[in-house]
Amino acid sequence: MSNRLKSYEDMNLQDLDVMKEISSIGTSHAATALSKLLQKEIRISIPEVNILGYEETVDKIGQIEELVAATLVRMSNEVNGLMLFIFKMDLANAVLGKLIGRHYESFEDMDEMDYSALEEIGNIIICSYVNAFTQLVGVQIDLSVPSSTVNMLGGILTVPIAEYGYETDKLMYINAEFIMEGEKLSDGLLMLPDIESLNSILEKLGVS
């Protein structure tokens, strides 16, 4: 078992390229799933893979006290870690608008049904991403049932940063643009394998 990397920030350009490649396939699967669900054509830009500290991640996604919805799924088996999908208001509205014909000014105006729709969509995006990933890497990954919340972006991001706080101070943030009917929508996917799993993923893909 390789343990070349001690932390996310040890990843070199080649490692990041591999992650970008995986992410590109993962996000395009996620976009297809979303597109089927909403019956709309969705295009997706090539994702960027960013290894960032907590505050940089917050700044890249939005404002620290900004209300966002987030779905969290835990990975276990051959890859352990967390997948976190963040909806900002624009994406939430685009999705809820198509799905149940609702539009809101703020997450605070939503009800339980809207929240559960967002949780389900977050889960679909994460699952299709991870499925693509498992096929590509050839690993078994079990996913937990999703958990979600609507709260301050900064508070939500303390969850992964604390979970791996003894290993790293960085997060792996994958951002791609979803383009639906000409509108660019921001999405935020955080893929956080633990360091042991990250090493084994890169090793399986022949980078070591």
Next chain:
Amino acid sequence: MVDKELKVGIGDMKFTRGDSRIITYALGSCIGITFYDPFLKLGALLHIMLPSRSDLNDPKVFKYADSGIHETIRKLTAFGMMKNRTIVKIAGGAKMFEMKGSSDFGNIGQRNAAMVKKILMEEKLRIVAEDTGGAYARTMLLDVSNGDVIIRTVGKPEKHL
């Protein structure tokens, strides 16, 4: 008039005297700890992320409850803080996600709160007020001119601790 506002990031601490405010945003599972000596109008806000510093070579002392509290006390004492008149308040330690079927996940907030209380007790500092637990993030602000602590959360009025 408040003339300055200091911002404390995750795993950091700031302290100051006089007419200013110290703020930390969106405490999730992390804990914000305010120290205030009313006689000196000396205040500090510490934002810890994890319970204990297991690697003693880790230079990020304020990231952990144990080393963070010890270092804050050391610094404030150098500026004349007396423990017996210091007012301590804590906030945060939330469980942001409820994971079905894995009750141990996300308990870091609770473990942080327990460790903070243990260390403060060992240091003979009394917690005068606290707002911990729950499933939501908190922004914490210490007004160093009067020791007032304000907690901001989503969908609720501001709370004074």
